[in-house]
Amino acid sequence: MGDSQYSFSLTTFSPSGKLVQIEHALTAVGSGQTSLGIKASNGVVIATEKKLPSILVDEASVQKIQCLTPNIGVVYSGMGPDFRVLVRKSRKQAVQYHQLYKEPIPVTQLVRETAAVMQEFTQSGGVRPFGVSLLVAGFDDSGPQLFQVDPSGSYFSWKASAMGKNVSNAKTFLEKRYTDEIELEDAVHTAILTLKEGFEGQISGKNIEIGIIGEDKIFRQAPYLLPN
Amino acid sequence: MSKLAMDVPAKGGFSFDLCKRNAMLAKDGVQLPPFRKTGTTIVGLIYQDGVVLGADTRATEGPIVADKNCEKIHYLAPNIYCCGAGTAADTEAVTDMVSAQLQLHRYHTGRESRVVTALTYLKRHLFSYQGHVSAALVLGGVDFTGPHLHTIYPHGSTDTLPYATMGSGSLAAMAIFESKYKEGLTRDEGVQLVTEAICAGIFNDLGSGSNVDICVITKGSKEYLRNHLQPNPRTYVTPKEYTFSKKTEVLSTLVTTLKERVEVVEAGDKMEE
Numbered sequence: 001m002g003d004s005q006y007s008f009s010l011t012t013f014s015p016s017g018k019l020v021q022i023e024h025a026l027t028a029v030g031s032g033q034t035s036l037g038i039k040a041s042n043g044v045v046i047a048t049e050k051k052l053p054s055i056l057v058d059e060a061s062v063q064k065i066q067c068l069t070p071n072i073g074v075v076y077s078g079m080g081p082d083f084r085v086l087v088r089k090s091r092k093q094a095v096q097y098h099q100l101y102k103e104p105i106p107v108t109q110l111v112r113e114t115a116a117v118m119q120e121f122t123q124s125g126g127v128r129p130f131g132v133s134l135l136v137a138g139f140d141d142s143g144p145q146l147f148q149v150d151p152s153g154s155y156f157s158w159k160a161s162a163m164g165k166n167v168s169n170a171k172t173f174l175e176k177r178y179t180d181e182i183e184l185e186d187a188v189h190t191a192i193l194t195l196k197e198g199f200e201g202q203i204s205g206k207n208i209e210i211g212i213i214g215e216d217k218i219f220r221q222a223p224y225l226l227p228n
Numbered sequence: 229m230s231k232l233a234m235d236v237p238a239k240g241g242f243s244f245d246l247c248k249r250n251a252m253l254a255k256d257g258v259q260l261p262p263f264r265k266t267g268t269t270i271v272g273l274i275y276q277d278g279v280v281l282g283a284d285t286r287a288t289e290g291p292i293v294a295d296k297n298c299e300k301i302h303y304l305a306p307n308i309y310c311c312g313a314g315t316a317a318d319t320e321a322v323t324d325m326v327s328a329q330l331q332l333h334r335y336h337t338g339r340e341s342r343v344v345t346a347l348t349y350l351k352r353h354l355f356s357y358q359g360h361v362s363a364a365l366v367l368g369g370v371d372f373t374g375p376h377l378h379t380i381y382p383h384g385s386t387d388t389l390p391y392a393t394m395g396s397g398s399l400a401a402m403a404i405f406e407s408k409y410k411e412g413l414t415r416d417e418g419v420q421l422v423t424e425a426i427c428a429g430i431f432n433d434l435g436s437g438s439n440v441d442i443c444v445i446t447k448g449s450k451e452y453l454r455n456h457l458q459p460n461p462r463t464y465v466t467p468k469e470y471t472f473s474k475k476t477e478v479l480s481t482l483v484t485t486l487k488e489r490v491e492v493v494e495a496g497d498k499m500e501e
Binding site for chain 2: 092095
């Protein structure tokens with residue numbers, strides 16, 4: 001295959017016009033645990049499976065949904081360590097924005113800056129793209145917003161979206177049940193039902209995580225496992 | 229991987245490039261513009277449930293009062309506040325920067341910030357600038373380990389005390405504390421004592437004046453009492469407006485209306501591409 005000769009170096013286009021490393025990164029995302037998000041008329045909900053590799057793992061030490069600012073939260077599909085690095089960078093960018101403009105960072109700005117970081121890693125030497133896609137959920141002056149950011153650095157605003165293993169089934173399910181007037185309570189139910197669709201084994205409060213932001217603009221996680 | 233400083237400037241630290249030029253200008257008699265200093269009386273004390281911080285509200289530029297009601301109690305974290313004396317720009321910039329660093333730290337650890345963390349960020353920063361960042365701070369807060377009160381000097385040294393004062397009015401305020409402080413004060417006694425100490429600074433020190441700001445921090449809550457006491461209101465304001473005599477008299481008036489030189493046609497041809 002002509003492509004395989006160009007798949008080692010990130011900064012080289014393949015003859016078919018693709019950056020094969022980014023395709024591989026998307027594959028890594030596609031084999032990650034399912035996560036999804038739904039934008040309601042009065043808030044946003046994001047959710048993910050939390051399947052731990054063994055029952056011996058201390059589930060309190062794993063928090064897949066993180067908050068970037070008090071009113072913006074994020075979930076991922078793909079490689080956990082890459083997610084941690086992005087969360088750290090995004091939090092710092094949000095704080096720096098606030099330092100400069102004395103305004104909480106708008107969701108679109110934070111998404112743009114995070115996407116810019118991810119793009120940097122597709123055009124630099126000696127690095128590889130991030131193996132995660134992010135779902136950023138936030139509520140600011142423009143209302144509730146849900147964005148997906150891919151390893152290539154491209155971002156999209158969604159009304160509802162899913163990523164990871166069960167993406168096609170989950171998206172079909174969401175398409176059927178989504179309406180523009182859906183309220184936050186219903187959206188949370190729909191999110192859990194969508195997760196249940198592709199869930200292997202018994203779904204329970206201990207193997208999923210939910211993040212919700214309502215009109216009070218405060219991002220809350222369930223379960224919140226970090227100490228006070 | 230995480231550094232204490234935010235983004236270290238390319239050259240690192242203070243740039244001393246202009247010092248030679250300044251020395252030469254000083255020799256020619258040109259003086260540096262006066263820094264806007266806060267003159268200031270700032271105090272803090274520990275009472276039975278937490279910490280009370282107090283500050284006056286006058287900012288001076290040499291002999292001139294630049295701001296009659298400025299805010300000297302700065303936010304660092306929900307449970308930590310810091311009073312600042314010295315150059316106003318320095319105290320504001322340094323407390324702002326440390327507040328951002330503390331917020332990032334809170335996200336990463338998932339815990340409430342500790343007063344000693346703020347203390348260490350501040351003293352490391354001030355020491356690295358060798359006293360050129362002229363900020364003298366009274367740092368107080370309540371965290372998991374209890375109430376804490378510290379003073380930080382511009383060169384980076386710190387003290388941990390049950391009651392503290394800083395600024396040009398510190399001696400007046402300390403006189404009040406030394407005579408009336410005792411352990412186990414109640415909230416009202418603490419606020420009363422802090423108010424008295426700041427008032428001593430306001431009335432006896434030229435660099436301090438105007439109103440008293442108070443901040444009470446306890447476990448899990450804080451009260452920011454802006455202008456808790458206003459002992460210097462404007463007592464005399466002229467009831468009628470100031471009238472200024474007319475210096476220029478109108479002799480005659482001639483009005484010329486603007487004449488249209490271009491005819492505006494609605495719905496004309498679209499511009500050719």
